[in-house]
Amino acid sequence: MEEKKEKKNTSKKIEKKEKEINQEIPKIKEKKEKKEKKIDQGIPEINVLDPIWLSVSESAKIGGVTSKTIRRAIQEKKIRYKIHHNRYLIDLASVVIYLNTNKKLKNKLLKHGIGQYIEKWKEKD
Numbered sequence: 401m402e403e404k405k406e407k408k409n410t411s412k413k414i415e416k417k418e419k420e421i422n423q424e425i426p427k428i429k430e431k432k433e434k435k436e437k438k439i440d441q442g443i444p445e446i447n448v449l450d451p452i453w454l455s456v457s458e459s460a461k462i463g464g465v466t467s468k469t470i471r472r473a474i475q476e477k478k479i480r481y482k483i484h485h486n487r488y489l490i491d492l493a494s495v496v497i498y499l500n501t502n503k504k505l506k507n508k509l510l511k512h513g514i515g516q517y518i519e520k521w522k523e524k525d
Contacts, residue, residue, distance in 0.1 A: 455489065478501075
């Protein structure tokens with residue numbers, strides 16, 4: 401008799417957990433969709449006839465940031481890149497746009513990167 405009660409209790413617990421999980425699934429799907437939309441919006445379309453392609457280290461030096469920052473942006477699909485002979489080649493325009501998306505990155509671009517040589521960029525701030 402006690403075994404039946406235990407089985408009944410465990411089955412009720414299982415049913416309860418299943419309901420909770422089923423309620424969470426749409427929320428998880430929604431979060432995933434929002435993340436995917438952000439990734440799709442991360443790289444703006446730029447029509448350049450002959451884009452300038454840089455290595456990770458060159459992009460980092462021009463941007464005044466570390467190569468880890470550039471690699472993180474690649475991983476998050478926030479900059480345009482291609483792979484050539486197992487090396488990343490990064491579009492210069494997308495690097496500049498990415499570094500202008502965040503105040504901290506923008507300051508690094510202007511103070512330590514190529515921005516220190518471009519007077520027009522200094523005047524904007």
